[in-house]
Amino acid sequence: MSAYVLQQLINGLVLGSMYALVAVGFSMIYSIVRLINFAHGDVAMIGAFSTFLVFAAAGLPLWVIVPATLAVGAAVAAIIEFLVFRPQRQAPQVNGFITSLGVSILIQNVGILLLSAQPRSVRLPGLLRTNHDFFGARVTTLDILIVAATLISLLVLTLFVKRTRLGIAMRATSENVSAAQLMGIPVNRVITAAFAVGGALAGLAGLMWGGRYGQIDPLMGFVPGLKAFVAAVIGGVGSLAGAALGGYLLGMAEIMIVGMLPSEYGSYRDAFVFGLLILVLLVMPNGLLGKPAEERA
Amino acid sequence: MPDALLKVESINVWRGASQVLNDVSLSVGQGEIVALLGGNGAGKTSTLSTISGLLRPKSGSITFAGESGPVSLTSLRPENIVKLGIAHCPEGRQVFGGLSVMENLRMGAYLRHDDQIGADVEHYFELFPILRERADLKAGQLSGGEQMMLALTRALMSRPRLLMLDEPSLGLAPQVIDQIFDRIEEIRAQGTTVFLVEQNAAMALEVADRAYVIENGKITISGNASELAEDPSVREAYLGIETTQATGAEIPPMETSS
Amino acid sequence: MTGGTGMMDRLRHNPAALGIGLLLIGAALIAGAEAWLTPFERTVIGFAGINIILAVSLSFSNGLTGLFSLGHPAFMMLGGYTAAILTFPAMRKSTMLPGLPEFIATSELSLLPATLAGGVVAAVAALIAGFPVLRLRGHYLAVATLGLIVIVQVLINNMDSITRGAIGLAGLPRLSNLWWIYGWVAVTLFVTWQLKHASLGRALMSIRENELASASIGVRRARLKLFAFVLGAFFAGVAGALWAHLVTNLTPNSFGIVTAFMIVVMVVLGGSGSLIGAALAAIALSVISEAARPIERAIDAYGLVQIVTATLLIAVLLFRPQGLFGSGEPVTRRMTTPGKPPSKTSHEHRGGFPNETS
Numbered sequence A: 001m002s003a004y005v006l007q008q009l010i011n012g013l014v015l016g017s018m019y020a021l022v023a024v025g026f027s028m029i030y031s032i033v034r035l036i037n038f039a040h041g042d043v044a045m046i047g048a049f050s051t052f053l054v055f056a057a058a059g060l061p062l063w064v065i066v067p068a069t070l071a072v073g074a075a076v077a078a079i080i081e082f083l084v085f086r087p088q089r090q091a092p093q094v095n096g097f098i099t100s101l102g103v104s105i106l107i108q109n110v111g112i113l114l115l116s117a118q119p120r121s122v123r124l125p126g127l128l129r130t131n132h133d134f135f136g137a138r139v140t141t142l143d144i145l146i147v148a149a150t151l152i153s154l155l156v157l158t159l160f161v162k163r164t165r166l167g168i169a170m171r172a173t174s175e176n177v178s179a180a181q182l183m184g185i186p187v188n189r190v191i192t193a194a195f196a197v198g199g200a201l202a203g204l205a206g207l208m209w210g211g212r213y214g215q216i217d218p219l220m221g222f223v224p225g226l227k228a229f230v231a232a233v234i235g236g237v238g239s240l241a242g243a244a245l246g247g248y249l250l251g252m253a254e255i256m257i258v259g260m261l262p263s264e265y266g267s268y269r270d271a272f273v274f275g276l277l278i279l280v281l282l283v284m285p286n287g288l289l290g291k292p293a294e295e296r297a
Numbered sequence B: 001m002p003d004a005l006l007k008v009e010s011i012n013v014w015r016g017a018s019q020v021l022n023d024v025s026l027s028v029g030q031g032e033i034v035a036l037l038g039g040n041g042a043g044k045t046s047t048l049s050t051i052s053g054l055l056r057p058k059s060g061s062i063t064f065a066g067e068s069g070p071v072s073l074t075s076l077r078p079e080n081i082v083k084l085g086i087a088h089c090p091e092g093r094q095v096f097g098g099l100s101v102m103e104n105l106r107m108g109a110y111l112r113h114d115d116q117i118g119a120d121v122e123h124y125f126e127l128f129p130i131l132r133e134r135a136d137l138k139a140g141q142l143s144g145g146e147q148m149m150l151a152l153t154r155a156l157m158s159r160p161r162l163l164m165l166d167e168p169s170l171g172l173a174p175q176v177i178d179q180i181f182d183r184i185e186e187i188r189a190q191g192t193t194v195f196l197v198e199q200n201a202a203m204a205l206e207v208a209d210r211a212y213v214i215e216n217g218k219i220t221i222s223g224n225a226s227e228l229a230e231d232p233s234v235r236e237a238y239l240g241i242e243t244t245q246a247t248g249a250e251i252p253p254m255e256t257s258s
Numbered sequence C: 001m002t003g004g005t006g007m008m009d010r011l012r013h014n015p016a017a018l019g020i021g022l023l024l025i026g027a028a029l030i031a032g033a034e035a036w037l038t039p040f041e042r043t044v045i046g047f048a049g050i051n052i053i054l055a056v057s058l059s060f061s062n063g064l065t066g067l068f069s070l071g072h073p074a075f076m077m078l079g080g081y082t083a084a085i086l087t088f089p090a091m092r093k094s095t096m097l098p099g100l101p102e103f104i105a106t107s108e109l110s111l112l113p114a115t116l117a118g119g120v121v122a123a124v125a126a127l128i129a130g131f132p133v134l135r136l137r138g139h140y141l142a143v144a145t146l147g148l149i150v151i152v153q154v155l156i157n158n159m160d161s162i163t164r165g166a167i168g169l170a171g172l173p174r175l176s177n178l179w180w181i182y183g184w185v186a187v188t189l190f191v192t193w194q195l196k197h198a199s200l201g202r203a204l205m206s207i208r209e210n211e212l213a214s215a216s217i218g219v220r221r222a223r224l225k226l227f228a229f230v231l232g233a234f235f236a237g238v239a240g241a242l243w244a245h246l247v248t249n250l251t252p253n254s255f256g257i258v259t260a261f262m263i264v265v266m267v268v269l270g271g272s273g274s275l276i277g278a279a280l281a282a283i284a285l286s287v288i289s290e291a292a293r294p295i296e297r298a299i300d301a302y303g304l305v306q307i308v309t310a311t312l313l314i315a316v317l318l319f320r321p322q323g324l325f326g327s328g329e330p331v332t333r334r335m336t337t338p339g340k341p342p343s344k345t346s347h348e349h350r351g352g353f354p355n356e357t358s
Helices: A003-033 A040-055 A062-088 A093-115 A141-163 A165-175 A177-182 A187-213 A222-235 A240-260 A263-283 B044-051 B078-084 B101-108 B117-127 B129-133 B144-156 B174-189 B201-207 B225-230 B232-239 B242-247 C002-012 C015-036 C039-065 C072-087 C090-096 C111-133 C138-158 C178-197 C199-209 C211-217 C221-247 C257-270 C275-298 C304-319
Strands: A131-134 A137-140 B004-015 B018-029 B033-037 B057-066 B069-072 B086-089 B162-166 B193-198 B210-215 B218-224
Touching: A003 A040, A003 A137, A003 A141, A003 A165, A003 A187, A003 A222, A003 A240, A040 A062, A040 A093, A040 A187, A040 A222, A062 A093, A062 A187, A062 C304, A093 A222, A093 C138, A093 C257, A093 C304, A137 A141, A141 A165, A141 A187, A141 A240, A165 A177, A165 A187, A165 B101, A177 A187, A177 B078, A177 B086, A222 A240, A222 A263, A222 C138, A240 A263, A263 C111, A263 C138, B004 B044, B004 B193, B018 B033, B018 B044, B018 B057, B018 B193, B018 B210, B018 B218, B033 B044, B033 B174, B033 B201, B044 B057, B044 B086, B044 B162, B044 B193, B057 B078, B078 B086, B086 B144, B101 B117, B101 B144, B117 B129, B117 B144, B129 B144, B144 B162, B144 B174, B174 B193, B174 B201, B193 B201, B201 B225, B201 B232, B210 B225, B210 B232, B218 B225, B225 B232, C015 C039, C015 C178, C039 C072, C039 C178, C039 C221, C039 C257, C039 C275, C072 C111, C072 C138, C072 C221, C072 C257, C111 C138, C111 C178, C111 C221, C138 C257, C178 C221, C178 C275, C257 C275, C257 C304, C275 C304
Parallel strands: B033 B193, B033 B210, B086 B162, B162 B193
Antiparallel strands: A131 A137, B004 B018, B004 B057, B057 B069, B210 B218
């Protein structure tokens, strides 16, 4: 394998990791409240800004920045849930969806108002940009950390959902809300917890995105958020493993489009992503690992 | 009648624009088995859902004799009602199909923090040995009868003082129904009060002490189970066609999991 | 109120007279506006008209069928670019847009045929995209149609030789005026109103009420959905064409997700399914956003319009989810119970809590 192909694979793996983190949270929220949360990507943006403008600017070390960013993402998502989604729990699905679009636009524009739309250059502290040679491909410490942290997060999340009382309660609630209530499961708290976990993962992805691409702006979350949705759909909405898989596949596919095809096709990258979405929805509407959808609304 | 454990007084309940319960009053005494009989859409499930807090009454009161005095249930959230000692085993079993049998039981004990949970699971595995065999299977893979046993056990895992069962016989083979109703009598013998909702009136009246009949959201008849079993109108409406009902159109195909 | 009701009643029984009356009033207002208002004010009114076309046509397809498409900006872009290329001065076409086929490169159309062509191109695109996309359920459809925006943007960006790519088309002839715009407003309202109140409208409504039931009644729902989608796209294309010739320039970023959002807000504020509601909301939002623009510039607070709009949207969804007008038309609703809010329609399509037993 040529070093060039290897380099592309690594780039795809890194991008896919970030998509996977966002997609998993997205899928988690969807499976429990059947909400397509457009604002999910914007939580990643807020995570990125708090990382670089607050925590890194305050000179904190990375081992403090990461948990702090996780906490910010969790808090933001939980607050959004509490303020706007919870009061609409009984409303038609489409209302929640439009609301989330409104929340997304609101967050982005408040961001523009307070922070300006100009992208700003940022960097993570430490020696994260050190290059390593990996069979001829160039890998930074940050790349390795992104992939490792994603895999660890996914592993922890899997254990959480499979083994803990709260995690099992989340699965029970996503399957049947009223039966869960009859077990004494406080579904509102469980739903808030799902948003918080998803938000924490999104915050982490924002940190990674900013660190990897070196710049952040208030609109940075929207398109990756949409793509995470595409990833979740490819994997099968509601399946966490599917969302992670979809994230990696999408990241790889995107990088391959840019890196492997003649350069004039590179700018078709986003069109390709959404074309792929439509194709997947038509050919296998339940995605790779999803269960058949039971409800039609 | 023994002291009332649960007292429902004149509740009116609406779902959207339609009234599903109209001035319903009933009571369940400590240690009794009380049956609520009625056809499809008569308001049986709505009654249970209102008691367990899934629906809210527009007016009326629901009082439960809690460990430390009477408690009004009408403004409590479902989880707090479970905490008081009321378990509701819902219609159509509604086990969590994607969770294992063991996980379902853990969810039944969600609010408990004592160290007896394992012992209770062990106890119910003795009662329903099939559940032990299936402990690690997904509940969705169980047969209808097995799911009913799981749903019953799951409800008991909260160690309720009042167990509410919504149509436990629905869609089950006759010998499985017999087995379930035997268990219901055992449960009562061990001190748990049972409020049983059934379309299968013959079966219900056999185990119940007292019974109510609900039609169009209203309680129309109430009395001792033995009296109701003799009541001509009950015989005609609920027992006369009971044989066709038990094997006929109202019962979904056997052993389909929901 | 009684006198007004009586007149409304009489007019309702004579829709032709009502229509002609409204047209005359409208014509008088436009003549007045063209004569006395400043260009800025006329532009604001023009934007309001374009937004009415967009909101009403989206309300028609989204609101009436319950299909949530966010694809309007994609169709605006197609209509806008098509019309702009057709009206572009032939002299400049040969140098700036070398990729055009001969017969387009040498011709130079006036606004009406160009607008119609824009609408038709958008409608054809909707027809092609609609076949696969409309098979998707509610929220998937919404995201897929957002994807349509991205796809169209990318295509226009990359077809430099006929669109000038990211640079966009500048210096378009300013052909749109209030007569053209409000003429199209009248056409849009007339067509959608007729369809809504004809049996087709009722069939579309039944799709929204219950997909499965109406399928069994035999409504050809796939075709109806497609028809509603294509018609909506046609008017979006027209609106894009009018916009391009009002603003006089067009880039791939002229219409995007924010545009989709603004149109959705108009539909939601107006009450889904209410055409007049959507039109009123379109007017209100256009005026608010144009009025806020100088403020944004003065205090350097870009994004203010979106913040206000988004907040308004969330507030309406939280506190008045049936919209400001509900799904009935404010004109036709009986006036006898003025204080009574429109009944909630939220009992259908409840999401998230599928197992509330009955």
